[in-house]
Amino acid sequence: MAITRVGFVGLGIMGRPMARSLIRAGFGLTVYSRSRGPVDEIAAAGARAAGSAAEVARASEVTITMLPDSPDVEAVALGPDGVLEGARRGSYYVDMSTIAPAVARKVAAAGRERGVGCLDAPVSGSDIAAQQGSLSIMVGGEPADFEAVRPVLDAMGKNVVYAGPSGMGETVKLCNQVAGNGTLLAVAEALLLGAKAGADLEVVIQALAGGAARSWMLENLAPRIVRRDLAPGFMVRLAQKDLRHVQELAAETGTPLPGTALVQALYRAVEAHGGGDRGIQAIATALERLAGAEIKA
Amino acid sequence: MAITRVGFVGLGIMGRPMARSLIRAGFGLTVYSRSRGPVDEIAAAGARAAGSAAEVARASEVTITMLPDSPDVEAVALGPDGVLEGARRGSYYVDMSTIAPAVARKVAAAGRERGVGCLDAPVSGSDIAAQQGSLSIMVGGEPADFEAVRPVLDAMGKNVVYAGPSGMGETVKLCNQVAGNGTLLAVAEALLLGAKAGADLEVVIQALAGGAARSWMLENLAPRIVRRDLAPGFMVRLAQKDLRHVQELAAETGTPLPGTALVQALYRAVEAHGGGDRGIQAIATALERLAGAEIKA
Numbered sequence: 001m002a003i004t005r006v007g008f009v010g011l012g013i014m015g016r017p018m019a020r021s022l023i024r025a026g027f028g029l030t031v032y033s034r035s036r037g038p039v040d041e042i043a044a045a046g047a048r049a050a051g052s053a054a055e056v057a058r059a060s061e062v063t064i065t066m067l068p069d070s071p072d073v074e075a076v077a078l079g080p081d082g083v084l085e086g087a088r089r090g091s092y093y094v095d096m097s098t099i100a101p102a103v104a105r106k107v108a109a110a111g112r113e114r115g116v117g118c119l120d121a122p123v124s125g126s127d128i129a130a131q132q133g134s135l136s137i138m139v140g141g142e143p144a145d146f147e148a149v150r151p152v153l154d155a156m157g158k159n160v161v162y163a164g165p166s167g168m169g170e171t172v173k174l175c176n177q178v179a180g181n182g183t184l185l186a187v188a189e190a191l192l193l194g195a196k197a198g199a200d201l202e203v204v205i206q207a208l209a210g211g212a213a214r215s216w217m218l219e220n221l222a223p224r225i226v227r228r229d230l231a232p233g234f235m236v237r238l239a240q241k242d243l244r245h246v247q248e249l250a251a252e253t254g255t256p257l258p259g260t261a262l263v264q265a266l267y268r269a270v271e272a273h274g275g276g277d278r279g280i281q282a283i284a285t286a287l288e289r290l291a292g293a294e295i296k297a
Numbered sequence: 298m299a300i301t302r303v304g305f306v307g308l309g310i311m312g313r314p315m316a317r318s319l320i321r322a323g324f325g326l327t328v329y330s331r332s333r334g335p336v337d338e339i340a341a342a343g344a345r346a347a348g349s350a351a352e353v354a355r356a357s358e359v360t361i362t363m364l365p366d367s368p369d370v371e372a373v374a375l376g377p378d379g380v381l382e383g384a385r386r387g388s389y390y391v392d393m394s395t396i397a398p399a400v401a402r403k404v405a406a407a408g409r410e411r412g413v414g415c416l417d418a419p420v421s422g423s424d425i426a427a428q429q430g431s432l433s434i435m436v437g438g439e440p441a442d443f444e445a446v447r448p449v450l451d452a453m454g455k456n457v458v459y460a461g462p463s464g465m466g467e468t469v470k471l472c473n474q475v476a477g478n479g480t481l482l483a484v485a486e487a488l489l490l491g492a493k494a495g496a497d498l499e500v501v502i503q504a505l506a507g508g509a510a511r512s513w514m515l516e517n518l519a520p521r522i523v524r525r526d527l528a529p530g531f532m533v534r535l536a537q538k539d540l541r542h543v544q545e546l547a548a549e550t551g552t553p554l555p556g557t558a559l560v561q562a563l564y565r566a567v568e569a570h571g572g573g574d575r576g577i578q579a580i581a582t583a584l585e586r587l588a589g590a591e592i593k594a
Contacts, residue, residue: 161504
């Protein structure tokens with residue numbers, strides 16, 4: 001029986017375009033978010049507005065949450081008026097936030113007790129991919145639940161990967177954050193060297209994009225760095241949150257991550273100068289401060 | 298007047314496939330290399346073998362060198378029986394090695410005195426792109442010389458970029474090395490975290506390849522890391538040579554590069570265990586040693 005009724009809780013920078021993708025794909029969407037503005041916006045696009053996460057879940061075969069951090073997910077999933085309070089037996093709950101794998105496992109266990117199939121399905125690709133419906137989605141949970149919910153995920157992503165049991169979607173996402181943020185630092189250092197050595201930074205970007213230094217970060221964030229566009233696709237403070245989860249997992253598993261520690265230190269420098277709400281490309285401003293020089297085209 | 302006669306000196310891992318691309322493109326090729334084996338191999342593919350770099354240059358409208366480091370280029374370009382000894386006035390000399398920008402400028406000045414148009418045109422893309430004729434090539438020198446030699450470069454590369462005056466090709470290449478090697482460290486740390494946290498590393502690679510952590514290093518070297526294939530596309534000791542040039546340029550220009558310094562330290566750890574001739578993906582073995590764990594699929 002095909003899923004037709006989907007719920008969405010958490011209409012932030014990522015949540016809004018993801019909700020729009022679901023409407024576009026023809027799902028009947030019920031939404032809830034703390035702020036009224038985003039709810040009105042998505043309701044105007046064709047969704048029904050609900051008064052709580054529980055109400056969303058009551059109306060939906062699959063309920064999705066897209067929230068900032070572990071405590072938000074715990075509150076919205078497990079708390080009063082939360083998803084599991086409203087969700088029917090046999091329905092599904094998919095958390096697409098980036099949170100601690102241990103919290104994802106806790107939520108999944110609570111869902112199992114209530115007969116709700118839970119998946120942790122965090123995403124990668126930034127706001128750009130969310131708008132295009134081309135997110136990378138890494139999914140932890142029961143394989144049968146994954147297969148059941150897959151058409152809903154396919155409406156938002158084009159690289160939907162089953163990662164393993166509950167929590168493993170989050171684990172793979174944390175690996176993604178290590179690779180992505182580390183790559184961004186590498187790109188920013190390259191631009192800094194180019195700037196200090198008098199290179200044309202547009203040329204640097206073009207030359208590097210065709211070779212072994214090619215990356216999403218180079219193609220998408222290097223142009224913003226050299227244009228000094230620090231508007232957030234993904235915010236520094238959220239990257240820091242993800243990297244805290246990375247280091248918690250690293251501590252649990254005994255994993256030294258020296259490059260990631262450096263990335264965190266530089267993001268911390270950005271935050272120290274009030275840049276926590278800037279896009280992660282602002283890591284370049286920490287290097288600029290170290291170097292006493294500007295990176296610009 | 299179209300260039301037809303090209304010379305090539307230095308038939309290593311990169312030089313051989315580049316020479317083959319020139320033969321395939323229909324250029325009449327004369328080659329020289331210190332070792333006899335590679336010369337015989339490329340001669341069998343249709344090139345004429347010469348007895349010295351000077352002899353190559355005498356036979357060629359454009360002479361190319363592809364050598365390990367600055368001293369090699371100084372010796373082969375400027376020394377006895379070298380390129381500039383044999384090169385005719387009005388011919389071109391293109392050094393495609395990765396060397397110090399200052400040495401590239403010195404060679405270009407010596408060439409100018411003899412009426413030889415000199416370009417520094419280092420490449421990116423590793424042995425894979427060399428074999429496919431799809432290298433990224435960043436070129437420093439006079440714009441008119443670049444335009445004259447461009448058909449020869451186009452036979453080896455598909456992203457041929459004019460970077461600025463003499464030395465600027467090398468400068469941009471050094472930026473490329475900062476971005477590329479730093480990206481590789483980020484990928485290796487992600488795989489280490491995944492391995493320690495029990496993730497399926499094939500899934501990690503697949504999930505990351507579709508999102509914001511996507512990179513050439515992830516697509517090309519992460520699979521080799523998890524297969525424990527450390528054969529060189531690009532050797533650790535040559536990466537270390539490039540990063541020495543990076544840090545020289547960084548010192549000249551007052552550029553702090555903390556991530557790059559970490560990459561160098563980890564490559565040094567690989568070298569300390571006898572891995573200098575391994576591929577740069579062996580940086581993962583330094584992390585494995587730190588963690589006391591293996592990264593494998």
